[in-house]
Amino acid sequence: PDMHADTKSYIALQNIYREQAQRDTAAVTAHVQRVLADMGQPADAIPQDDIVLMCRNAANLRMVRTRSLEEEYGKPNSEEWGWMLDMPEEFPHYLYVALRGADRFRALFGAFPGATQPMEDRDLDRFKEVVSQLCSELGVPATSIGDDVLQEVVRYGAAELHAMAAAIGGIGAQEVTKVLMKQFQPSNGTFVFNGVSGKNALCHL
Numbered sequence: 001p002d003m004h005a006d007t008k009s010y011i012a013l014q015n016i017y018r019e020q021a022q023r024d025t026a027a028v029t030a031h032v033q034r035v036l037a038d039m040g041q042p043a044d045a046i047p048q049d050d051i052v053l054m055c056r057n058a059a060n061l062r063m064v065r066t067r068s069l070e071e072e073y074g075k076p077n078s079e080e081w082g083w084m085l086d087m088p089e090e091f092p093h094y095l096y097v098a099l100r101g102a103d104r105f106r107a108l109f110g111a112f113p114g115a116t117q118p119m120e121d122r123d124l125d126r127f128k129e130v131v132s133q134l135c136s137e138l139g140v141p142a143t144s145i146g147d148d149v150l151q152e153v154v155r156y157g158a159a160e161l162h163a164m165a166a167a168i169g170g171i172g173a174q175e176v177t178k179v180l181m182k183q184f185q186p187s188n189g190t191f192v193f194n195g196v197s198g199k200n201a202l203c204h205l
Contacts, residue, residue, distance in 0.1 A: 025055045062185045072190070078139030080204050085144040092194035093201045097138065097145050098153050099192075101131035114157030124154045164195045 029051050033043045054061070084093040105113045105127055113127040127150055132142040171191060178186045189202040 021055070025052055028055055064186060064188050066188055076138045077204070081138050081140045084201075084203060085140055087201075089146075090194075090197050090199050091201050092192045092197070092199055093203055094145050094149060095194060096190060096192050096201075096203050097134060097140075098131065098149050101127065101134050101145075101150075102153055102158070104134060105130045112158035114154035119154075119157065124151060127154055161195070164193075167195070168193060 029048065032046055032051060036043055036045050085097075087093055102112050108130065109126065113123045116123070128147070131145055131150060135142040135144060171193070175186050175191075178184045187202055189204045191200065191202055193200045
């Protein structure tokens with residue numbers, strides 16, 4: 001049923017919410033001042049307006065803890081990879097491993113797999129070896145990445161389609177804007193996009 005309300009009851013309800021908000025703000029203010037005192041800081045080190053603003057938007061606050069690239073590369077999260085690579089192939093978590101392998105291939109051989117002209121037939125075999133080693137370091141079976149995926153990476157030879165480059169650039173710019181503007185919740189993880197299926201994945205590494 002529709003909600004029925006008159007002016008008197010509406011104002012009374014509004015006052016209840018306002019009074020509760022004031023009590024919550026007072027409690028948070030007291031806690032902040034205790035923390036500041038323990039730190040040897042003046043009680044007004046954090047302006048009251050900032051405390052009120054934080055309390056007003058507390059329901060929308062999020063703590064985002066990201067891992068550095070050094071941690072992502074040096075301390076792989078094997079537990080996360082276990083379920084990510086069990087996802088259906090339409091979800092492109094596996095592409096992250098293939099692209100990491102392509103980066104390592106370039107570091108080892110001076111070019112991306114399939115990028116040399118004319119293309120070397122042995123690139124695929126060498127690429128399989130590189131990805132197999134990478135899977136071992138990540139703590140996942142080498143069979144998690146199918147040969148068809150590796151063949152496709154070699155086939156496109158590090159080509160960059162302008163439409164895909166524009167899409168990924170736009171997504172990256174959007175995430176940077178979130179951080180700079182301090183609005184909305186930035187994505188926490190490595191974003192991978194499959195332009196063929198239109199599916200994307202956020203790898204928590």
